[in-house]
Amino acid sequence: MLEVEIVKARRDFVVEVALRLAPGQRCAIFGASGAGKSTVLSCIAGFEVPDRGRIGFAGRCLFPPPMPLYERRLGYLAQRDLLFPHLSVAQNVCFGLRAPDEAARKWLGELKERLELAPIWEARAHHISGGQARRVAMARMLAPRPELVLLDEPFAGMDWATVSDLLTALMQWHRQLNFSLLAVDHRSAILRRLCPQALVMEQGRIVQRGAWEELAAAPATPLLARLLASADLSSAPESAPAR
Amino acid sequence: MPARWWPRLLMVLFALALLYPLAGLMAPVGSWRWDGEVPGSTAAAVRVSLMLTALALLIDVVLGTPVACYLARCRGAELMMWEGVVLIPVLMPPLAMGLLLATAYGPRTAIGAILMRLGVPTANSPTAFVATQVYVSIGYYIVTARAALAAVPRDLQDIAGLLGAKPNETFRRVTLPMARLGLAAAVSIAWLRALGEFGAVIVTAYYPAGMPVQLWINLQNAGLPAVMPLLVIFLITALPLPWLIHTLAQDRLAQEH
Numbered sequence: 123m124l125e126v127e128i129v130k131a132r133r134d135f136v137v138e139v140a141l142r143l144a145p146g147q148r149c150a151i152f153g154a155s156g157a158g159k160s161t162v163l164s165c166i167a168g169f170e171v172p173d174r175g176r177i178g179f180a181g182r183c184l185f186p187p188p189m190p191l192y193e194r195r196l197g198y199l200a201q202r203d204l205l206f207p208h209l210s211v212a213q214n215v216c217f218g219l220r221a222p223d224e225a226a227r228k229w230l231g232e233l234k235e236r237l238e239l240a241p242i243w244e245a246r247a248h249h250i251s252g253g254q255a256r257r258v259a260m261a262r263m264l265a266p267r268p269e270l271v272l273l274d275e276p277f278a279g280m281d282w283a284t285v286s287d288l289l290t291a292l293m294q295w296h297r298q299l300n301f302s303l304l305a306v307d308h309r310s311a312i313l314r315r316l317c318p319q320a321l322v323m324e325q326g327r328i329v330q331r332g333a334w335e336e337l338a339a340a341p342a343t344p345l346l347a348r349l350l351a352s353a354d355l356s357s358a359p360e361s362a363p364a365r
Numbered sequence: 366m367p368a369r370w371w372p373r374l375l376m377v378l379f380a381l382a383l384l385y386p387l388a389g390l391m392a393p394v395g396s397w398r399w400d401g402e403v404p405g406s407t408a409a410a411v412r413v414s415l416m417l418t419a420l421a422l423l424i425d426v427v428l429g430t431p432v433a434c435y436l437a438r439c440r441g442a443e444l445m446m447w448e449g450v451v452l453i454p455v456l457m458p459p460l461a462m463g464l465l466l467a468t469a470y471g472p473r474t475a476i477g478a479i480l481m482r483l484g485v486p487t488a489n490s491p492t493a494f495v496a497t498q499v500y501v502s503i504g505y506y507i508v509t510a511r512a513a514l515a516a517v518p519r520d521l522q523d524i525a526g527l528l529g530a531k532p533n534e535t536f537r538r539v540t541l542p543m544a545r546l547g548l549a550a551a552v553s554i555a556w557l558r559a560l561g562e563f564g565a566v567i568v569t570a571y572y573p574a575g576m577p578v579q580l581w582i583n584l585q586n587a588g589l590p591a592v593m594p595l596l597v598i599f600l601i602t603a604l605p606l607p608w609l610i611h612t613l614a615q616d617r618l619a620q621e622h
Contacts, residue, residue: 191526
């Protein structure tokens with residue numbers, strides 16, 4: 123169980139969020155750019171320290187005091203690939219594995235095959251394309267089998283076909299590993315594929331929570347209504363053919 | 366292309382002017398002297414310089430790297446303050462540094478007397494030589510190393526942590542390899558600075574004479590003909606390491622981009 127209750131002052135407003143996520147549950151944080159969504163993920167991941175509150179996950183206290191990053195055992199995927207440029211793709215993917223056993227090697231093989239990493243497996247990370255880098259980053263995040271996955275707009279700038287393929291793979295692995303998933307994006311079309319329910323954030327606060335149908339039926343704010351309406355007008359990954 | 370030739374010509378002229386002092390190696394100074402005390406004193410100076418500079422460099426790296434790491438994480442006023450402290454020995458005229466070291470650590474000072482009683486003479490000794498080299502070079506090492514370490518994106522170090530790497534492992538597997546070229550530059554700059562130091566060393570450690578001081582002694586005692594052989598050796602020992610590191614770094618950078 124992930125339990126978050128944090129306050130974090132930003133330059134323009136205060137982020138004040140409380141949320142709970144059961145094991146294996148998937149939840150989206152939706153809102154316009156700059157609403158404070160990424161701040162919430164950063165605090166959970168440990169990149170930022172909340173001003174006050176508490177964060178607990180799987181019976182462990184992540185804050186306060188801030189638990190060291192290396193003890194958090196969670197996966198984080200961001201807009202930027204953040205691959206280690208001096209390492210090969212294989213070294214990047216295996217970075218978080220300590221003495222991989224047979225099961226881990228089998229799991230690596232599955233990631234490698236599903237994400238089509240074999241042709242670039244030995245390549246240096248700085249020699250691969252942006253789309254390939256995103257796949258490598260996903261494989262690296264999933265390789266240690268995290269219990270909690272945080273997605274901070276990792277599909278930004280990608281074409282729908284690729285996004286759809288990655289979403290399909292991610293959902294397949296979610297069923298397999300049963301990790302909890304917290305995803306942030308400003309595009310509801312992507313979040314709808316990933317998560318059955320969402321928290322809506324505006325100016326650092328959660329203004330509504332519920333299933334997507336409930337949000338669409340009665341949006342709590344005019345901004346949310348506009349965001350959902352614009353998402354309906356745009357091309358959605360659901361319509362793209364999955365590989 | 367007509368617009369290309371004149372910048373290149375200017376570059377050639379600039380390079381010629383820059384390298385012109387090397388023509389001094391072929392200056393008509395008379396026959397180079399390699400007799401009497403010259404071979405022995407030259408060999409001793411080379412040995413002193415290389416061994417003690419290597420020791421000073423090791424101290425620079427061992428003491429300077431943690432400081433550079435700390436400064437790479439500092440921000441704002443604290444960074445300005447510590448950088449100011451580190452820059453003082455960098456910006457200080459070498460002769461002034463030598464005089465200050467002599468007055469601060471000399472045998473007649475309290476610290477100097479204590480060290481002398483412990484069998485560590487603080488003037489005209491290998492200890493004084495190495496300490497002076499460390500004082501004049503460590504600032505260069507720290508400033509350059511800090512820039513190299515600060516250039517490693519914090520995000521990557523955070524991701525390494527999230528993947529289970531403890532801070533020392535993150536440093537070894539991510540920070541150090543990514544900063545290696547800058548750290549190599551820091552080492553080569555510190556090496557050059559320490560090996561070539563004259564103004565401070567001549568005050569604190571006239572003996573054992575390293576190459577710069579021995580060059581001065583040869584010049585005083587026997588003139589340019591006795592200086593030239595040691596000068597050539599000095600250039601051969603001082604230049605290859607930084608030149609090689611710089612060339613390798615450029616080559617590696619070209620490969621990576």
